[in-house]
Amino acid sequence: MAALRLSPRDALVNAVVEAMVTHESLFFRDDRPFEHLSRTILPQLMSARVGRRPIKIWSAACSSGQEPYSIAMLVAEQFAGWPWEIVGTDISQPIVTKASAGIFSSFEVKRGLSPERIARHFRRIDDQTFIVSDQIRKMVRFETHNLLESALRLGQFDIIFCRNVLIYFDTATKTKVLDLLARQLAPDGALFLGSADTVLGITSRFVAGQERGVFRPAPVAKVA
Numbered sequence: 001m002a003a004l005r006l007s008p009r010d011a012l013v014n015a016v017v018e019a020m021v022t023h024e025s026l027f028f029r030d031d032r033p034f035e036h037l038s039r040t041i042l043p044q045l046m047s048a049r050v051g052r053r054p055i056k057i058w059s060a061a062c063s064s065g066q067e068p069y070s071i072a073m074l075v076a077e078q079f080a081g082w083p084w085e086i087v088g089t090d091i092s093q094p095i096v097t098k099a100s101a102g103i104f105s106s107f108e109v110k111r112g113l114s115p116e117r118i119a120r121h122f123r124r125i126d127d128q129t130f131i132v133s134d135q136i137r138k139m140v141r142f143e144t145h146n147l148l149e150s151a152l153r154l155g156q157f158d159i160i161f162c163r164n165v166l167i168y169f170d171t172a173t174k175t176k177v178l179d180l181l182a183r184q185l186a187p188d189g190a191l192f193l194g195s196a197d198t199v200l201g202i203t204s205r206f207v208a209g210q211e212r213g214v215f216r217p218a219p220v221a222k223v224a
Contacts (some may be wrong), residue, residue: 025063027112028070033163036211037071038078040178041190045158046082048221058154058184060147060162062088065099065140066112069080069132072139073121077125087154089145100142102132116188147177151184158186164194171202178203182217191215 028034045055059068068088075084079205090096101133106128109118145151147165160181166174168209185191191206193199193213199206206215 014099025219027066027109027117029067029163030057030195032211033161034070034074035215036214037159037192038074039117040211041159041214042075042079043087045188046079049158055083055159056155056157057087057159058112058151058161059086059088060145060160061165062090062099062142064095064104064108065142066104066108067163068099068140068142069102069136070112071161072105072136075116076121076136079156084139086138086140086144087157088142089151089154090142091144091146093144096142096144102137104130104132106130147180148173149180151180154184157184158189159192160185160189161192163192163197166197174202179205182206185216187220190216191207191217194201 034046042055044094049055057068057071059071062068065088071082072086075082075086075186088096088099102123103125109122109130113121116129121133121136123133124130143154145154147162161180162177166177167176178199181191182203191214193215195213197213199208199215205218207218208214209216
């Protein structure tokens with residue numbers, strides 16, 4: 001850590017980051033957020049954006065890509081024909097490279113995916129390895145991004161997933177991350193956090209939605 005403070009070279013910073021972060025992930029993790037996404041959030045947004053533009057979804061801190069690929073599978077199955085933009089980001093360049101490749105072990109695909117989804121959305125490379133189908137892989141764009149930095153370059157999103165990340169931060173860092181996410185979320189958009197995450201007492205930029213773990217941008221106060 002002393003060397004990092006004295007000379008924060010990119011290679012050293014990256015090595016420290018890789019040693020600290022966790023890349024635990026699985027497909028359709030926890031199920032309920034994806035059910036709420038398909039039954040409520042997406043139909044609302046599609047109704048509001050008919051004839052306007054693609055619906056943009058950001059999977060922040062996406063690890064090796066299971067979450068954004070899950071979103072892509074869901075919309076391909078239930079909302080085919082609608083224009084989508086799905087972006088997955090992570091602070092780790094090696095993990096973003098892995099996510100972009102879309103290659104997963106047999107163990108990884110069986111964590112959260114039914115045999116039907118595996119057959120529909122993956123191609124077997126060998127006995128222990130699968131690759132995401134071209135259709136699903138082309139729906140997701142992956143980039144490196146640090147949640148403590150501005151995401152203006154990524155544009156505005158209708159939906160942001162930032163699940164099971166805030167639990168690793170102190171309160172001040174949580175506030176900063178949530179405020180940065182608020183800048184990128186459409187006024188009628190939705191933020192999905194992990195089941196153990198909350199905005200209460202951390203930021204006033206979001207209010208709780210009807211579903212646990214889903215938050216909406218706080219109404220902007222009108223100037224008298």
